[in-house]
Amino acid sequence: MKQLPAALAPPRRVLLGPGPSEVAPSVQGALSHPTLGHLDPWLLAAMDEIRAMLRAALGASSDWTLAASGTGSSGMEAVLANVLEPGDSILVGTCGYFGARIAEIAERHGARVTRAEGEWGRALDPERVRAAAAGKRFQALAVVHAETSTGILQDLAPFRELAGELGALLLVDAVTSLGCVPLDCDAMGIDGLWSCTQKGLSCASGLAPLTLGERARGKVAERARPPSAWYLDLELLTRYWCGEHAYHHTISSNLLYGLHEALRLVLEEGLEPRFERHRRHGRALAAGLEAMGLELLAPEAERMPQLAAVRAPAGLEETRVRRRMLDEHGIEIGGGLGPLKGKLWRIGLMGAGSTPRNVLLALAALRCALAAEGFRPRGDPLEAAGAALVEAP
Numbered sequence: 001m002k003q004l005p006a007a008l009a010p011p012r013r014v015l016l017g018p019g020p021s022e023v024a025p026s027v028q029g030a031l032s033h034p035t036l037g038h039l040d041p042w043l044l045a046a047m048d049e050i051r052a053m054l055r056a057a058l059g060a061s062s063d064w065t066l067a068a069s070g071t072g073s074s075g076m077e078a079v080l081a082n083v084l085e086p087g088d089s090i091l092v093g094t095c096g097y098f099g100a101r102i103a104e105i106a107e108r109h110g111a112r113v114t115r116a117e118g119e120w121g122r123a124l125d126p127e128r129v130r131a132a133a134a135g136k137r138f139q140a141l142a143v144v145h146a147e148t149s150t151g152i153l154q155d156l157a158p159f160r161e162l163a164g165e166l167g168a169l170l171l172v173d174a175v176t177s178l179g180c181v182p183l184d185c186d187a188m189g190i191d192g193l194w195s196c197t198q199k200g201l202s203c204a205s206g207l208a209p210l211t212l213g214e215r216a217r218g219k220v221a222e223r224a225r226p227p228s229a230w231y232l233d234l235e236l237l238t239r240y241w242c243g244e245h246a247y248h249h250t251i252s253s254n255l256l257y258g259l260h261e262a263l264r265l266v267l268e269e270g271l272e273p274r275f276e277r278h279r280r281h282g283r284a285l286a287a288g289l290e291a292m293g294l295e296l297l298a299p300e301a302e303r304m305p306q307l308a309a310v311r312a313p314a315g316l317e318e319t320r321v322r323r324r325m326l327d328e329h330g331i332e333i334g335g336g337l338g339p340l341k342g343k344l345w346r347i348g349l350m351g352a353g354s355t356p357r358n359v360l361l362a363l364a365a366l367r368c369a370l371a372a373e374g375f376r377p378r379g380d381p382l383e384a385a386g387a388a389l390v391e392a393p
């Protein structure tokens with residue numbers, strides 16, 4: 001090497017995309033605590049606290065509540081690979097990019113997949129999903145709670161009912177919902193669920209909280225063969241996390257410190273106040289966007305509060321606006337995925353990032369970037385958002 005690169009000094013950005021979200025200062029600090037061995041008794045005790053806090057945040061009484069090493073997708077793969085055996089049938093409701101990922105992963109693990117496809121930008125219609133299931137038997141039904149590609153929040157109750165009718169396990173992608181919107185695994189009858197650390201929990205990415213309830217554990221126990229994914233084998237992972245702490249892999253103690261602090265912040269704030277904070281700021285952002293004459297993809301009743309999917313007006317180069325947000329204002333927002341590529345902006349207000357300041361900052365910067373690209377906003381976004389921010393809940 002001719003010249004050694006300079007030590008990294010990452011820029012400070014305001015992370016208002018679909019994740020990673022802004023990391024709270026105490027979480028950022030926790031991530032840099034001294035590294036410990038993965039079998040250190042001190043770390044194992046901290047992991048017990050993480051499991052207890054995760055169970056509280058998820059409303060999950062199951063012992064099989066832990067965090068896989070990997071991002072949200074590893075949680076998705078862990079649940080699917082353990083619950084499904086080759087030849088099992090799964091019904092997947094898809095109305096966006098991440099529903100499609102569930103189907104893809106299930107297929108790779110040898111499951112027979114039936115896709116019940118809905119419209120991108122609308123919630124799934126449970127009747128259409130029921131119709132897609134007609135006459136077939138399924139071991140599992142999977143849906144995405146908060147479809148981050150379209151900004152849709154899915155009501156889970158009709159799918160719990162459908163899973164009951166089918167005798168299927170209900171599996172839920174809560175990657176963008178944990179820490180932002182109500183989630184109660186026991187009360188909602190969720191059999192298996194996965195999430196991530198870098199969205200609603202506002203930690204760095206790299207761990208995937210997940211839980212399997214009684215019925216799903218029974219299904220795993222009855223497997224003829226262990227899952228093909230050794231690294232994500234939940235029997236082995238639970239033996240490390242909550243059993244005899246047998247070595248399985250070298251988990252990152254630093255990520256665990258971050259997750260511990262992130263969960264502590266969630267429970268310290270209180271679940272309901274935290275959800276209300278997300279609702280309030282989501283409403284204010286939407287009011288500001290609409291005041292400018294922009295259109296949200298999802299109808300109001302189906303929107304999640306922690307992420308706004310906004311249509312890019314025709315004739316505007318979507319990527320140029322995002323680039324201006326980043327270069328001129330230091331703000332990251334997301335673009336569209338799949339068929340929505342080039343057509344959408346996705347603005348996230350997740351976890352520590354869901355603040356009045358970020359609502360106003362995102363709107364002011366977006367107005368600026370849009371004006372520079374020749375778009376004339378209809379009304380004043382800051383006035384509309386300001387009014388929504390001071391409204392009684």
Ligand SMILES: *Cc1c(COP(=O)(O)O)cnc(C)c1O
Pocket residue numbers: 019071072073074098144146147148149173174175176196205
């Ligand atoms: C982000 C996301 C994922 C994937 O998570 P990674 O952490 O990027 O692996 C899965 N499902 C949904 C709904 C998501 O928003």
